Amino acid sequence: MAKVLIVDDSRTSRRMLRNILSEHGHEVVGEAENGQVGYEKFIELEPDIVTLDITMPVLDGLGALDKIMNLDEEAIVIMVSAAGQKEKMVEAIKLGATEFIQKPFQPEQILNIIDSFD
Secondary structure, eight states, X not given: OOEEEEEOSOHHHHHHHHHHHHHTTOEEEEEESSHHHHHXXXXXXXXXXXEEOSSOSSSOHHHHHHHHHHHOTTOEEEEEXXXXXXXXXXXXXXXXXXXXXXXXXXXXHHXXXXXXXX
């Protein structure tokens, strides 16, 4: 099962993801409320997979994605963000995002993607 780092400024979104992943055997090794803390936890915790929101304070998801990919070009980063951000989705793919999921999402969407890398 995968070790996952959840980075999202929404406590509710983090809790939903944590519950979905934990209930299906994945280990949530950490959570972060902004991209800068997420990047620091990525270095510290060395997760298998990162779920990363785009719109966050301090350092947004694209900035965090850029830093993570510069540190580890093999990192598996799944962008999870609100609908209507096609331009940012394209930018995330260019920066190296592995997958992109729109909120609101179904548990199966997250699990299918996470399981495909496990």
